[in-house]
Each structure stands twice: as structure tokens, then as C-alpha cells.
Amino acid sequence: MKKKLLAVGLSALMMMSMAACDTGNGKQSSGDEEQITLRMAWWGSQTRHDRTVQVIEMYEKEHPNVKIEYEFFSFDDYFTKLKTLVASDNVWDVFQLGGNFPEYMDKIEFLNSYIDSGIVDHSKISDAYLKITQDTEGNQIGLSNGLNTYGIAYDVDMFKAAGVPTPTENWTWDDFANAARKIKAATGHYGSSGFTSSEFIAGCSTYVAQQGAVGEYGFFNLELTGMGFKDPQMLTPYIQMRADLIKEGASPDAGAEMEITNIENDFLVTGEAGMTWVAVNQFPTIYDVCAQEGRTLALATVPRYKADGPAGTVIMSSQMLCVSKDSKHKEEAAKFISWFQNSVDCNNVLQGERGIPINSDVLAALQQNATEGQKLMYNYVDLVGSFPTPEKINVLSPAGQDQVVDQYRNFVQQVATGSITAKEAAQKTYDAAQAIFSK
Amino acid sequence: MDKSALSLKVDSQKFLHRNEFVGHVFAAPFVFGFICFSLIPILTSLYYSLTNYSMMTKGQPDFIGIKNYLNLFQDEIFVKSIGVTLKYVFISVPLKLAFALFVAYLLTRKSRLVTLYRSLYYIPSLVGGSVAVTLVWKQLFARKGLFNALMVNLGLDAINWFGDKNLALYPLVLMSVWQFGSSMIIFAAGLKEIPESYYEAARIDGGNGLQIFLRITLPCLSPIILYNLIMQTISAFMAFTQAYIITGGGPDNGTMMYALYVYLHAIKYGNMGYACAMSWFMLVIMSIITLIIFKTSKAWVFTEAD
Incomplete structure (x- = not known):
């Protein structure tokens, strides 16, 4: 009796793992409106964590089919984690990088084609500001979170x-x-x-x-x-x-x-x-x-x-959001990044905490209600x-x-x-x- | 049901009914874990130590022979980290064992509260490796931490524990000594094993406390001491959390533990191959020291046969 139970248990386990494989395959082949999950991570201070979590929840409300799993770290821990993810080919869909991006070049999906196809909106971003997150060959590494010095x-x-x-x-x-x-x-x-x-x-x-x-x-x-x-x-x-x-x-x-x-x-x-x-x-x-x-x-x-x-x-890009090559939903990730930089509502929450916005509308909106500290920064x-x-x-x-x-x-x-x-x-x-x- | 299916069923039933089957099933998770998470990584690291592998680069790493091992000895920080680690081991392990034995000895007396005390003293060992306790320790010894506040109240000068490269290691040593619980439990068990009759005989012969301790307790306990010594030495060599969180290896690499330096090269600096070479060198050092302990143990460990 005991042994039968064991055999049943083992086969049940096997079936479960097979079922798990199935759903994994099914996900890739189905249509647009299907539920997707984006993984995102950043480093920063508590203020940044609070505000970013808030805008992520806003985005999820606007896009019910997108769920964003987020992680946040301090600067050093972020890169420790990122390096292990690079090694295991499992980098977050949307991730934050600074001037140290050359080390991670293998993992960055360039945004040029997404900009050309209009998925990433750059109507309010000047070419000069697009350029600050390009490499010398003109590859768009990411969209800058803002200007900084x-x-x-x-x-x-x-x-x-x-x-x-x-x-x-x-x-x-x-x-x-x-x-x-x-x-x-x-x-x-x-x-x-x-x-x-x-x-x-x-x-x-x-x-x-x-x-x-x-x-x-x-x-x-x-x-x-x-x-x-x-x-x-x-x-x-x-x-x-x-x-x-x-x-x-x-x-x-x-x-x-x-x-x-x-x-x-x-x-x-x-x-x-x-x-x-x-x-x-x-x-x-x-x-x-x-x-x-x-x-x-x-x-x-x-x-x-x-x-x-x-x-x-010099004035430079503070950080940027990038789409990873490991991502299964690169388009959705690019859409999110575009929203993150271009939405006035989103940036009203973020308050330029990552740097002075590169979108002219967003900047104008923020400057209108700037606090004393922000005015000094501008x-x-x-x-x-x-x-x-x-x-x-x-x-x-x-x-x-x-x-x-x-x-x-x-x-x-x-x-x-x-x-x-x-x-x-x-x-x-x-x-x-x-x-x-x-x- | 045709014949082959039937025989298959019979075969599998035979297999299921063999006595070892359950044993194999229960051992399987461990064997699986050992092969996948210990044996394979160990062998892989040996291979990587002969390459310039970095987690950042994709594709096959270049095979560079023993260059990593040769570079080790030109690396100032590496040499320093060996010194720091040996110092840490040689100070912290004897102190920890002495303290564990002392407390275990105190707790052999027959009192109802002994179990409670033992549990209390064991708690640091349970939580000691955690980041939270390490952060507490960092606060205790900080410039304006508890210890310095006490010193100032006593009219002494505050000590800059983590700012002085000669001092910074000692709070870490102290933290290790504080986690004496697991050795203490093993000592306590060992002390119970010593027959009461030995002590009675000694007392009848007029031996005092110290004599009894030196002539009876220590020799009878020596196999246990050997065990604890080896276990604690090995774990002290692998100390990482304290140095990583409290001092980050500084000041002036005064607390650059071996394991921390391996970590820095493997993860932060992107030199996984070099880090693997370091780990293997560490294995050699640890083996040598363990071997020395074993060889010398013949001189001081007493077994029943002696």
C-alpha cells in the first residue's frame, strides 16, 4: 500500500512538472491582450522606491493586462544582483543603468527600432537629449531618466x-x-x-x-x-x-x-x-x-x-531605463519606458527625482510647481x-x-x-x- | 494486457519491493543536491580557475593555464588577505573554544535552570550569521555606538574601532567569539560523558578543582576539542558576512578576509576565473592546516585505548 502511494505520488509530481512546461510554451504563442508580466528593477533611495512603486501601480491600472514585478536595491547591491542575472541570462525586462553600461552591452536591447516604429514616443524629446543615451555608433541604449551633474x-x-x-x-x-x-x-x-x-x-x-x-x-x-x-x-x-x-x-x-x-x-x-x-x-x-x-x-x-x-x-544623463535582450516582452517593456519618460501624470509623482526630465512638456509641468529644493537644482x-x-x-x-x-x-x-x-x-x-x- | 506490459509491471513491482528502494528514494534528494550544487560547481570552478572567465562576457572563456595562480602572488591585496585571514583564525578560534568550554563547564552543575541557560547562550549561534545581527554589531562599535558611549561615560577616550586598520579586525573577532553556542553544546555533551567515578577518585586522592580540570576533564574531552577545533577553524576561514557588511574590507584592507576578496573578484570586478583560482588556493591552505591539526592531535588527544 505504502509503495503504491509512493508511485502515485511520484507520477503526480511528474505530471505537475509537465503541466508547468505546457503553460510556459502556451504563453509565447498567444495573442496581444494576454496577461503579461514585466520584471523591473532599480537602485536608489527610499524616496525613489516609494515614488516608483506608486507609478508602477498607476501603469498597472491603465494597462490591466500588464503586471509589473519590481525589485529595488542600493547601488552596490543592484549591480551585484545584475551581474548574477547577466551570467544566468535572466536580466529584468526593464532595468536601470548609468554611465557604466558598456560592461552590460551584451544584454541591452537597442531602442532604435522601437523609436522608428513609434512604440517609444519621442515627439517631445529633443534629438540632443536622445543622444545622451546613445553610444558612439548611434545605438539607442535606453531612454534617459533625466539630466544630471x-x-x-x-x-x-x-x-x-x-x-x-x-x-x-x-x-x-x-x-x-x-x-x-x-x-x-x-x-x-x-x-x-x-x-x-x-x-x-x-x-x-x-x-x-x-x-x-x-x-x-x-x-x-x-x-x-x-x-x-x-x-x-x-x-x-x-x-x-x-x-x-x-x-x-x-x-x-x-x-x-x-x-x-x-x-x-x-x-x-x-x-x-x-x-x-x-x-x-x-x-x-x-x-x-x-x-x-x-x-x-x-x-x-x-x-x-x-x-x-x-x-x-558636464551635464549628462543621470540614469536610463533599458530593455534587456533576455526579455520575452520587449515591446511591452519599451512601451513602459516610453510612458515612464513621457507621461506627465507619472512624472508628477516621480518629481524629477532621477534627474531633470528630458520631455519638454513634463519639464514645464514640473517647473510650474517646483519646490524650493527643485528650483535650486534647476x-x-x-x-x-x-x-x-x-x-x-x-x-x-x-x-x-x-x-x-x-x-x-x-x-x-x-x-x-x-x-x-x-x-x-x-x-x-x-x-x-x-x-x-x-x- | 499483453505479455511485455505484464513483465514490465512485474519488473517495476520487483524493483519497488526491493528493500533498498525506500532508502534510495530518501537519499535521492541529497545525492541530487550534492551532485548538482556541490560536485559539479566544484569541478567547474577548477576548470574556470584555468581560464579568464568573467560572468559579464558570453561565449567560451579563453584557456590561460596556470596564469591565474601565478598572478595570485603578485597581488598585494591577495597576500594581505591571507595574512588577515590567518590572524583572524588564530585569534578567534582559540578564544571561541576556550569561552565555549568555560561556559559549558559552568553549566554542568545540577540545576534546573541549566537547560534555560544553555538555550540562551545558544541563541547567538542561531542568529549570529545573519545580516541583522551584523548590522547591530556595526552600530555597537560605531563612532557613536554603545561601546564608545560607555567609554566616554567612564571618562575614557572613544575608540575609533573601524577607522583604525590595526583595530578593525577585533570587533569582528569578538563577534565570532560571541557565537560560541554550537561548540558549547558539543562540549556540554562531551562533559556529561566523563564518568563521575573519575572525579570521585580524584577527590578522594585530594585533587583540587584546577588539578581535576587539567588532569581529568581536559584529557577526557580532548577528542571533542579536536572535533570542535577543526570545525571552527574551517568555518573561520570562510568568514564573510561581518567583513562584507561592517567594514567592507577596509580600512586599508585591514579586514580584507579571504572569502570577501574572492567575492569581490568574482562578482564586483568580473574576474571569476581569478576568483576560482583563489578558492582553490584557499582549499590547499585549509587542507594543510587541517592536516597539521590532525597530525599533531596524536600527541594531545587521548582515546579510551590509551
């Missing part, structure tokens, strides 16, 4: 308390370091908060671009096939400054930096620092948080190498946009940059503890970066 958010009152003049649009790294030291001395707080993942691009690599004439140098060359500068010692003063600030307690050390997990618990936001790095799309959120606690934040440009030298910063982006920029820019990151960034941060720590000099650190950083091209 780096800046320094600072606490106005802390500057006042320390007797530091507020930053001008062409303040220098020396001014920056002085401000950080004075804030530390006057308030006991960090002058400048942790330089986490964006510091390498916004600080170290911008520092290279600020030297020489506009567009003369870049950290990597435009083709991302090698370095964009020859003398490693160009990095030395910057590394020295970073290390000095850490040593003097005007900037968090490695341990304190680990306490910052995203922009919402950055030391500037918790009131323990006078300045921090931001990608400006993050600014309105932290502005609001601090305003609730009675503190006022403002945006300053990235300090310069020389007051009359190049700014080194003005700031206009300001940076007015700086002279090189004719050709490449804001992308070559594959392997993650390792360079980790090594670089480690070298800075070693300089701060005195185990190597800034000169050695500059040379080592240069060598580490060059090594990714000789693999």
Missing part, C-alpha cells in the same frame, strides 16, 4: 558659524579644503562628508579634466581604450588633500564612511558635516529632509583646479550648462572601473595613515587604471 551640497548655517564665505561658482580645491578645516575647527563636525562611490568620478577624475585647456585631459580617453592623461603626478595634489582632510578629522575615515549607506544618512543630512558630494538629482530630497529640521542646504559647483580654469563638470543645472564644455565628451566608464575605484580609495587611506606618500598613491592609481586596458 555633480555638485556639492552644503549647510549654509554651518558655513556661517565657521565664518567661511559661501562658495562662488569658481571656487577652488584650496577654498574647499580651507572651508572643510574651518568647519571642523568651529563646529567639531566633519567639514566635508564621506566621498563614497561618486567621489572617484566627481572628484578624482574631474580633477584631471580641470587641468590644461578645456577638454585637453580626461581620466580615460574618449574611446575608453586607455588613459586620457600621461603624467600620474597630476593626481598628487588632490590625493594629498583628500588624505590630509581625513587625517585631520575634517573628512570621515574609512570606518566612518562605512556608516553612510546612501544619501539619506549622509553626514550632511544627519547634521554631522558641512558639505557632501551629490548628484544633483539627489538634492531636492535631502533639501526637504534638512528643511524639516530647520537647516538650509544650498548647492555649490565642484571646486576647480584654478579659478579661471575649466570646470571639468538653477544649478542651468549654471553648469553655461560653462564652456569640450566638443566631445565621454562620461562612460570602462569595464573594470569598479576595481580601480576600490584600489584608489584604498591608496588614499594608505596616504592618510602615512604608509605611502601621495606621489606613490598617484602612481599606483594610474598603474591600476592602466592595468584594466592590458587585460
Whole structure:
């Protein structure tokens, strides 16, 4: 009796798995109005998670045949997960990428044909804004979530308390370091908060671009096939400054930096620092948080190498939504992306949290009811946009940059503890970066 | 029903009625799991360690021979991570075992509450590997965490635990020691096995507590100590969560555990082949150390036969 039961059980199990295969096949062959599920993921702050979930629910209501399964992560965890999905050929239908997309090129479905066929609506998006998410061959990698640039958010009152003049649009790294030291001395707080993942691009690599004439140098060359500068010692003063600030307690050390997990618990936001790095799309959120606690934040440009030298910063795409090659419903995914960028209702919820919208109608609608923090952001982006920029820019990151960034941060720590000099650190950083091209 | 179908039925019934059948069925999930999720990945990783495989690139990886293994020794961080891991193992394992034995010894006395205490002390081992507890630990030792608040209240200077490359490892060691529960349970079971008559004899001969512990408890417990030593050493080599979440390997790679570095190369830096080579090298180190423990054990482990 027992054995019979077992045999019945086993065969039932087999039938069930066969049935499961059946439904899998059936799904692909049936018609348009059939129920489909899109998988989507992004990284970001809690504000972004809340707003994105809200618009996903809006979309599902408008399109009853589409169900969207979403996942969200912090920046690092997002890419960990994405890399495992790339390896298993199972990338989300709709996924978010930034300037590091070249590494994932194999998995990106170009949107050109969807734009041509009208599935992706670009009537209100200028060609220039379409271009910011194209590669050099004109392949449309994704649709940009918005424009963005780096800046320094600072606490106005802390500057006042320390007797530091507020930053001008062409303040220098020396001014920056002085401000950080004075804030530390006057308030006991960090002058400048942790330089986490964006510091390498916004600080170290911008520092290279600020030297020489506009567009003369870049950290990597435009083709991302090698370095964009020859003398490693160009990095030395910057590394020295970073290390000095850490040593003097005007900037968090490695341990304190680990306490910052995203922009919402950055030391500037918790009131323990006078300045921090931001990608400006993050600014309105932290502005609001601090305003609730009675503190006022403002945006300053990235300090310069020389007051009359190049700014080194450029306007770029913050992130974009891409359709994956693994997707079974590429058209539906493209439709969603189009809606995400073009729907005024959707963007009224998103509030430009991913960057300044590229759709002119959407932007106009948002600017009408802009909050104080958003106004500062819009003005700031206009300001940076007015700086002279090189004719050709490449804001992308070559594959392997993650390792360079980790090594670089480690070298800075070693300089701060005195185990190597800034000169050695500059040379080592240069060598580490060059090594990714000789693999 | 024709003849062949009938014989098939008979055959399958014969098979079903054989005594081993149920055993095979019950073992099947494990065998399946072991082959698919352990054996095949292990062998695959050996192959990958000889290639430049990256999860990012599609298609066949290039076979590059033992280049990955040669590169290991030119990698400063790799060499450092071995040092850090060995330091972690050599400090945390003895401390953990000593503490486990101490608590187990305390809990051998006959009291109703012993079971309760044992359960309480076991809890850290149940939850210890979890991310949540690791985050709590991170908070405890943070710049303005509980420990520093206590220090300041006692009039001492706050200690920057995770900012100092020489100190950062110790909170992680402490966290490992705190998870002494599973060794403690095994020690407690071992202590119960020691015949009461040995102790009586010793007491009659006038032995004091320390003498009894050193001359009777420790030798009788030595096989258990050996077991715990090996298990804990192996698991300490694989420590990952604490370093990944609390310190991220920093400062200045002062807490760059071996497993963390393997992870970074495999996932973050896209050098799966290199990471596989590291894992295999790790296997060699662990085997050597385990072998040394086994070989030396003949000198200090007593069995009933001795």
C-alpha cells in the first residue's frame, strides 16, 4: 500500500512538472491582450522606491493586462544582483543603468527600432537629449531618466558659524579644503562628508579634466581604450588633500564612511558635516529632509583646479531605463519606458527625482510647481550648462572601473595613515587604471 | 494486457519491493543536491580557475593555464588577505573554544535552570550569521555606538574601532567569539560523558578543582576539542558576512578576509576565473592546516585505548 502511494505520488509530481512546461510554451504563442508580466528593477533611495512603486501601480491600472514585478536595491547591491542575472541570462525586462553600461552591452536591447516604429514616443524629446543615451555608433541604449551633474551640497548655517564665505561658482580645491578645516575647527563636525562611490568620478577624475585647456585631459580617453592623461603626478595634489582632510578629522575615515549607506544618512543630512558630494538629482530630497529640521542646504559647483580654469563638470544623463535582450516582452517593456519618460501624470509623482526630465512638456509641468529644493537644482543645472564644455565628451566608464575605484580609495587611506606618500598613491592609481586596458 | 506490459509491471513491482528502494528514494534528494550544487560547481570552478572567465562576457572563456595562480602572488591585496585571514583564525578560534568550554563547564552543575541557560547562550549561534545581527554589531562599535558611549561615560577616550586598520579586525573577532553556542553544546555533551567515578577518585586522592580540570576533564574531552577545533577553524576561514557588511574590507584592507576578496573578484570586478583560482588556493591552505591539526592531535588527544 505504502509503495503504491509512493508511485502515485511520484507520477503526480511528474505530471505537475509537465503541466508547468505546457503553460510556459502556451504563453509565447498567444495573442496581444494576454496577461503579461514585466520584471523591473532599480537602485536608489527610499524616496525613489516609494515614488516608483506608486507609478508602477498607476501603469498597472491603465494597462490591466500588464503586471509589473519590481525589485529595488542600493547601488552596490543592484549591480551585484545584475551581474548574477547577466551570467544566468535572466536580466529584468526593464532595468536601470548609468554611465557604466558598456560592461552590460551584451544584454541591452537597442531602442532604435522601437523609436522608428513609434512604440517609444519621442515627439517631445529633443534629438540632443536622445543622444545622451546613445553610444558612439548611434545605438539607442535606453531612454534617459533625466539630466544630471555633480555638485556639492552644503549647510549654509554651518558655513556661517565657521565664518567661511559661501562658495562662488569658481571656487577652488584650496577654498574647499580651507572651508572643510574651518568647519571642523568651529563646529567639531566633519567639514566635508564621506566621498563614497561618486567621489572617484566627481572628484578624482574631474580633477584631471580641470587641468590644461578645456577638454585637453580626461581620466580615460574618449574611446575608453586607455588613459586620457600621461603624467600620474597630476593626481598628487588632490590625493594629498583628500588624505590630509581625513587625517585631520575634517573628512570621515574609512570606518566612518562605512556608516553612510546612501544619501539619506549622509553626514550632511544627519547634521554631522558641512558639505557632501551629490548628484544633483539627489538634492531636492535631502533639501526637504534638512528643511524639516530647520537647516538650509544650498548647492555649490565642484571646486576647480584654478579659478579661471575649466570646470571639468558636464551635464549628462543621470540614469536610463533599458530593455534587456533576455526579455520575452520587449515591446511591452519599451512601451513602459516610453510612458515612464513621457507621461506627465507619472512624472508628477516621480518629481524629477532621477534627474531633470528630458520631455519638454513634463519639464514645464514640473517647473510650474517646483519646490524650493527643485528650483535650486534647476538653477544649478542651468549654471553648469553655461560653462564652456569640450566638443566631445565621454562620461562612460570602462569595464573594470569598479576595481580601480576600490584600489584608489584604498591608496588614499594608505596616504592618510602615512604608509605611502601621495606621489606613490598617484602612481599606483594610474598603474591600476592602466592595468584594466592590458587585460 | 499483453505479455511485455505484464513483465514490465512485474519488473517495476520487483524493483519497488526491493528493500533498498525506500532508502534510495530518501537519499535521492541529497545525492541530487550534492551532485548538482556541490560536485559539479566544484569541478567547474577548477576548470574556470584555468581560464579568464568573467560572468559579464558570453561565449567560451579563453584557456590561460596556470596564469591565474601565478598572478595570485603578485597581488598585494591577495597576500594581505591571507595574512588577515590567518590572524583572524588564530585569534578567534582559540578564544571561541576556550569561552565555549568555560561556559559549558559552568553549566554542568545540577540545576534546573541549566537547560534555560544553555538555550540562551545558544541563541547567538542561531542568529549570529545573519545580516541583522551584523548590522547591530556595526552600530555597537560605531563612532557613536554603545561601546564608545560607555567609554566616554567612564571618562575614557572613544575608540575609533573601524577607522583604525590595526583595530578593525577585533570587533569582528569578538563577534565570532560571541557565537560560541554550537561548540558549547558539543562540549556540554562531551562533559556529561566523563564518568563521575573519575572525579570521585580524584577527590578522594585530594585533587583540587584546577588539578581535576587539567588532569581529568581536559584529557577526557580532548577528542571533542579536536572535533570542535577543526570545525571552527574551517568555518573561520570562510568568514564573510561581518567583513562584507561592517567594514567592507577596509580600512586599508585591514579586514580584507579571504572569502570577501574572492567575492569581490568574482562578482564586483568580473574576474571569476581569478576568483576560482583563489578558492582553490584557499582549499590547499585549509587542507594543510587541517592536516597539521590532525597530525599533531596524536600527541594531545587521548582515546579510551590509551
